[in-house]
Amino acid sequence: MAKEKKAANMKTSKHLTVLMALLVILQMSFVYFNATTIRPNSARSDHQLPREDQEVTRRSLALHRKHSRIASYWWPSPESSGGFLAAIHRAQHTDNCSAKSTKYFVLRSLKHNKEDNRGLSAWASVTMHHMLHAFSDGDNFTQGGRILINDDALWPMAKGCKHGPETRECYFLPFTNCNLSDVDPIDANDGTVAVLTDAKDEYNRTVRTLYSSDTTKYARTTNDKISWSGLQGGPKDYSLTSLIAAFLAYNLQPQPWLRKEIDQRLRRSLPSDLDPDKTLGVPIRRSDKCHGHTIEGSAKGELNCPDLEAYISSVKRFMTFDPSISNIIVTSEDSKATAQFISMVKTEIPELRIITNVGDVQQGTGSASKLESYKEGASNADVIASALTSMHLHLRARYFVLTTKSTWTSSIAILARVYGFAPDIYVIDIGPTSNTFSLLARTGG
Numbered sequence: 091m092a093k094e095k096k097a098a099n100m101k102t103s104k105h106l107t108v109l110m111a112l113l114v115i116l117q118m119s120f121v122y123f124n125a126t127t128i129r130p131n132s133a134r135s136d137h138q139l140p141r142e143d144q145e146v147t148r149r150s151l152a153l154h155r156k157h158s159r160i161a162s163y164w165w166p167s168p169e170s171s172g173g174f175l176a177a178i179h180r181a182q183h184t185d186n187c188s189a190k191s192t193k194y195f196v197l198r199s200l201k202h203n204k205e206d207n208r209g210l211s212a213w214a215s216v217t218m219h220h221m222l223h224a225f226s227d228g229d230n231f232t233q234g235g236r237i238l239i240n241d242d243a244l245w246p247m248a249k250g251c252k253h254g255p256e257t258r259e260c261y262f263l264p265f266t267n268c269n270l271s272d273v274d275p276i277d278a279n280d281g282t283v284a285v286l287t288d289a290k291d292e293y294n295r296t297v298r299t300l301y302s303s304d305t306t307k308y309a310r311t312t313n314d315k316i317s318w319s320g321l322q323g324g325p326k327d328y329s330l331t332s333l334i335a336a337f338l339a340y341n342l343q344p345q346p347w348l349r350k351e352i353d354q355r356l357r358r359s360l361p362s363d364l365d366p367d368k369t370l371g372v373p374i375r376r377s378d379k380c381h382g383h384t385i386e387g388s389a390k391g392e393l394n395c396p397d398l399e400a401y402i403s404s405v406k407r408f409m410t411f412d413p414s415i416s417n418i419i420v421t422s423e424d425s426k427a428t429a430q431f432i433s434m435v436k437t438e439i440p441e442l443r444i445i446t447n448v449g450d451v452q453q454g455t456g457s458a459s460k461l462e463s464y465k466e467g468a469s470n471a472d473v474i475a476s477a478l479t480s481m482h483l484h485l486r487a488r489y490f491v492l493t494t495k496s497t498w499t500s501s502i503a504i505l506a507r508v509y510g511f512a513p514d515i516y517v518i519d520i521g522p523t524s525n526t527f528s529l530l531a532r533t534g535g
Contacts, residue, residue, distance in 0.1 A: 121522070157511065161360040162522065163353035166339045166509045174336035177319040181225055183342075184238055186269035190298060190302045194273045195222045195224035195236040197205070206246050208307065210342070210477060211501040214260070218337035219309035220302060221265075225318035228310060230295050235318045237266050247470050253347050261474055263343040274299035331530045335508035338501055348475060355479040358448040359423065362488060366511040368414050369443075371487030372401055373480065374422035374431060375496040396493060396520045398431050402438060404491040404518040410490070411516075419487050421480035425452040447483055451476040481505070487517035488512035493521025494528030503531035 093178035152170040159264035184192055197220050200206050208216070217238075224236040244256050274282040284293040285301040289310045293300060302309075315325045315333060325333070344352060380395035394413035409415050418435060422428045432444055451468045453476075484490070484502045487510070504527075507515045517532050529535070 180478045182266040187272040193236040211497040214341040226314040351475045367416040369487045370489040371484040376424040495523045500531035
């Protein structure tokens with residue numbers, strides 16, 4: 091019976107793939123036919139696609155390429171995805187980095203950067219807020235925005251990097267095409283520089299180079315989140331989920347070597363017949379996130395971690411809601427929690443096909459200052475590649491059971507809402523908190 095069901099699912103998946111390809115071809119043909127037809131008031135036939143039709147064709151091809159990579163690497167790019175993601179790219183790139191009119195906001199590392207234990211999603215989130223500060227110049231866009239650029243101090247997660255500098259560029263594409271040599275030195279005394287001692291400090295907007303505070307992990311909260319993009323209106327006129335997802339996607343664009351590593355891991359982990367519409371994602375965040383943990387060097391716990399029974403109960407609730415669910419993606423940095431939960435699924439919901447991150451390091455913490463010391467034989471690069479593979483896996487899910495007290499799992503839900511493979515996203519939050527980030531993870535908007 092199980093073999094027949096699996097064969098039927100594979101057959102359905104193949105039919106869906108063929109149908110998607112045919113729809114793309116038909117759409118392209120329709121656009122081209124409209125563009126090349128001689129119109130009554132035209133003296134000639136126009137054999138070039140109008141600009142708007144070229145955009146439709148480009149997006150159709152991009153959508154087809156995305157869905158053809160269900161079991162391999164895919165990540166949104168400014169070129170193929172457009173929207174806020176492309177706008178961020180434009181704001182961060184210029185033809186003249188050395189021009190006096192090109193202004194900068196330098197994101198400095200903390201004074202005690204070696205002990206900075208922020209994880210990937212926390213870094214991506216705070217970087218987003220610094221970018222919004224830079225783009226609006228601290229809610230004062232009248233003189234234009236700034237380009238955000240990070241310093242070259244050690245990034246704890248990049249210790250021992252074999253692929254580049256021991257900064258975030260070890261793993262991710264640079265924020266900008268400009269370099270630190272283009273900014274004014276922090277000790278310049280010619281009126282071109284301002285240095286913040288606190289994120290909320292006011293400063294002279296005419297200075298060319300602004301330096302962030304190196305004593306706080308937090309960024310300034312700005313109200314103007316839209317003007318820099320060229321769109322009219324304010325944040326209430328556009329999807330905040332789309333905006334945040336674009337910043338997360340931009341800040342987590344992997345370097346080529348890391349892209350290849352993630353691709354190899356995805357190919358080992360994902361079945362080719364996976365149907366995202368029938369897939370449930372359970373990113374379990376535990377270990378150092380829980381109150382009372384004893385993991386040395388990790389951040390303090392932030393919640394009473396939900397029992398695994400709460401996860402199972404929510405999975406069953408989703409399956410009642412949609413009986414067609416047939417896959418469950420299970421990931422966690424906590425190997426014990428993963429093993430226990432998988433055992434529970436096999437016992438209580440044996441009809442589900444379980445998908446895991448094959449070769450997951452599961453270092454036992456989400457904190458970043460001493461990643462290499464938590465798992466014998468694992469390097470920082472192994473941990474980062476493994477964690478990002480888990481994030482990529484969950485983009486293939488439609489239903490999520492998670493806790494929004496975790497920035498990591500909230501980021502997964504937000505990214506899935508905008509760049510995931512399923513048409514819509516449903517979230518059961520078993521460890522809720524009350525902030526905008528968690529609200530968007532739960533409901534979108």
